[in-house]
Amino acid sequence: MPSAALEQLQHVFGYDSFRGEQAQIVEQVVAGGDALVLMPTGGGKSLCYQLPALLRDGTGIVVSPLIALMQDQVEALRQLGVRAAFLNSSLDAGAAAQVERQLLEGELDLLYVAPERLLTSRFLSLLERTRIALFAIDEAHCVSQWGHDFRPEYRQLTLLHERWPQVPRIALTATADAPTRREIVERLALEDARQFVSSFDRPNIRYTVVAKDDSRRQLLEFLDEHRGNSGIVYCLSRRKVDATAALLAERGLRALPYHAGLDAQTRAEHQRRFLREEGIVMVATIAFGMGIDKPDVRFVAHLDLPKSLEGYYQETGRAGRDGEPSEAWLAYGLGDAVLLRRMIEDGDAGDERKWLERGKLDALIGYCESTACRRQSLLAYFGEAHGGACGNCDNCLQPPQTWDASEAARKALSCVYRTGQRFGAAHVIDVLRGADTAKVRQFGHQSVSTYGIGGELDAKQWRGVFRQLVAAGLLDADIEGHGALRLTASATPLLRGGQTLQLRAEPPKRERARKPAEPGKRGVATPIELPAEAAARFAVLRQWRSGIAREQGVPPYVIFHDATLRGIALEHPRDLATMSSIPGVGASKLERYGHAVIAALQAA
Structure with missing residues (x-):
């Protein structure tokens, strides 16, 4: 890997080494080659286009389907000292004009834009007058008409290659089985792109499937182990979302509903609170989640069967982006399968689509009923071999009879x-x-x-x-x-x-003594334990971070991730030189927060 890339990785992002295939991907794009990147959520996909955009002349244009994701990514980049902006419907005319001016004058390293805006004649005209470093197509699985997140505009993105054939393109996704992968290549004309396929395994996630037997009680028992943690509970219907959110709130959990039936302002406020506050449980339909960048989601629970293993993998992948222990919990019953099959048959899709959806549902039901290692079954669906006996799923921890x-x-x-x-x-x-x-x-x-x-x-x-x-x-x-x-x-x-x-065999009903969770106590998925003194410093740092985040109106994790705060708590730096060696502390964050962090530690 050229020294310039490693130097930027250290200086801007605060890391001494690349993960997995990041180095090869960066090298491919910096050299002007196209790339298709399949990497699990939390695997470091964003760095694969952000770093090349800094190393190549011009502005990196990032196609992203969600406003919330754009805003989070841009704020996080600005914290790193990167000149980043977005263009979407949340900006008024004046703010949008300012971003366009910055683009034309070469004042941006990265610009995030929705596919709908990118395809307008006005924006394409702007690009004609811009020096473009690269095109990054995020959430590339949206190109698949058979997928759960199909966006028809993604199919028109081949015009990027047609108009700017010399500009490298990098398409990225965390969710693509072999047919979807082939469709991405075909629809985006990436036949000559180098493919980088990382393992789909998320070893930090514990997978559990339970047969429904009073699912409300089962959910409450599961959540008792996660009081104080941020998480997502998925339900199939809007009515069930509202009822479940109300039930959890009655039981003292900070639960909020999210579905398409709520007005836009309420949805935006609930999403903002989930991203920026600690310990919020979002109860939602699948309208919520794609592109959510929150790293410390400790659990994803499904109170109803998802529609496919792709959807399940992507939804559960929103847990544990920071690599810490997290849980994916699913309650499944025969009624779920009957309802989803009815939805397929009653839909207006053609016979070919219905046949495909029935196959996807059958694969998901097979996963739920399997007595084998969950991780092995899940990865096999994506064409990846796994030896089983993962030690971190219900079937491995308590082999079914x-x-x-x-x-x-x-x-x-x-x-x-x-x-x-x-x-x-x-x-x-x-x-x-x-x-x-x-x-x-x-x-x-x-x-x-x-x-x-x-x-x-x-x-x-x-x-x-x-x-x-x-x-x-x-x-x-x-x-x-x-x-x-x-x-x-x-x-x-x-x-x-x-x-x-x-x-x-159906497991016997668990008899559990209900008792209030101890303050700060977490459940089965316990994050990394710290020595007592470091744990006290970590608590002080989290409090300091929350205050700074409120002042700036940003999610706490864009200031520093928990992993970085833990590193600081363990190292207990007394000067900037020591703090600069901690992973996640780049030059910009050291300059902005270094003295404040040291002062907070000294006052603790």
């Missing part, structure tokens, strides 16, 4: 058949267990041969059986029949006794 469910499955399938394949799991379970309900009597199901033959299992265990039979493709949920279960052709060998079936 399996049992010979052949006879129980035959009873379940027979009961579905005997009741006419017209009912959902709840009613069929009542028949199996011999329940005396109005619905059983209404349809005369107390007289069918399968009535009462399933008393050996409780209702929760039967729900597990039916959920896994659907996941295994032995039962199908009839969408038009409002989730009625019906046998598939694959069920025949098992019913005839020619096949056996092993299923995951």
